[in-house]
Amino acid sequence: MSHRLSLSRAAHLVGVHRSTLQKMIREGRLATSEGMIEAGELRRAFPLAEIEGSGALEWVNRIKEESFGRRVRERMLPSQEVLAQRLFARGLELAELRRTVQRYHRLVEELESRLRADFGGHPAQAPALAALSDGLGRVLAGEDADAFAAIDDALRVMTPRVEVRPSGHEFEIEGHDSILQAGLKAGLRLPYGCGNGTCGLCRARVVDGEVQRIRTHDFPLTEAERSQGHVLMCAYSAVTDLRIETLEASGPEDIPRQEIVTTVRAVSALGEDTRLLHLQTPRSNRLRFLAGQLASLGAAEPSGDVHGTYPIASCPCDDRNLHFHVARDDGDPFAQKLFSGALRPGERVTVVGPEGAFVLRGEPGRPLHFLAAGLGFAPVKSLVEYALSADASPAFALAWLASRPAGHYLANQCRAWAEALDGFDWLPFCDADPAAGAAAMVAALRDRDDFGRAEIYVAGPESFVRAAEFELLGAGIPPADLALLPL
């Protein structure tokens, strides 16, 4: 029987991004059947020699070798209870397969004995009978062991796959993650609120597969909901591969406004006039937002609260840790408090939001071009991190304009993306004049093959955004392919 793999599992096995496989499928270099890839077809496209260097084998071996190491077990392995359930489910599958094989064995043995009884006495039939017997023997011995199928079996125990309906999105659950945590890490816009089993917003219906509760929850599911297969994604993990039904947010209009009291984790310098503010939400009250959105921050002052609104610079896939890049600004009371040193770790900051529609449109597979100037890098960073975690595109171009050479305050991060990822281009620009900088950026992007096919995101000071918009529209980019965030 052929072993069929989902796109994400196949990508995992051969150690490439899902978008790479999607590109190969589009180009006719990899065949699929009903959206699945057969193990043999994957082996043809990625010869066996390659999987040893792909990371998949290494990963499985590392788990085997280090499975008694406490840190590895905590980080990568599911809880003992979940692991036991998964092994039990695989054991049942194997027992059923064994019964099927035994039935075939008996059938073939009976067929062979009848043939011998009917024709065995005729010497002319002996060679044909021997060939038939050989052929049946080979069939019963089974197909050659398939390395991909074997690794896939191991991965199904360690990282079951979840398919979400109706979107068709897929993700895998690793370690102790709940269905919700794993989905958010994979960049899905799943519905949720508290993250700890009290609000009920993360309800989903399990259409196929088995789940295991991994934490208690206060929210009461009705008997009818339970019988229809509803679970709280924040409180359950998967025992087997799952198919679930839930509605993902399609845009900012689906994300409710929230007010959360957070704690300052750290304030660090990103440059002379820029600070990174790291806030952490309570475990039980995380901020649900889309990459590229903004939030208002409020902090107490004896003379009255101070407020400021900033783009969120971190990825929604880590919804407890919120990062903001704040510039020194005498006209911004919140920034003044931050730069005065009065906002220390442990202090409370109220976050209200999210707001704004500078989010990925999410047409999968389209190239993504980002143009940022100054602190416009903050929402762009969130978009890039989200797009990478969601495996949203095979091609990225990130152009960042600074008014002075030291202005690319996270250049190392950009270089790391470019070095680690095929199809990620990092283009730093330096010009004190926003309009000249925007013109130079657009001129550089126009030279790219994928310029006319890309979705383009522009963020920064108003003068820069308007200049870039003018250049991009002049270069023939349709307004529908442009998202603008003047700050």
Ligand code: FES
């Ligand atoms: S997110 Fe609130 S119950 Fe799951």
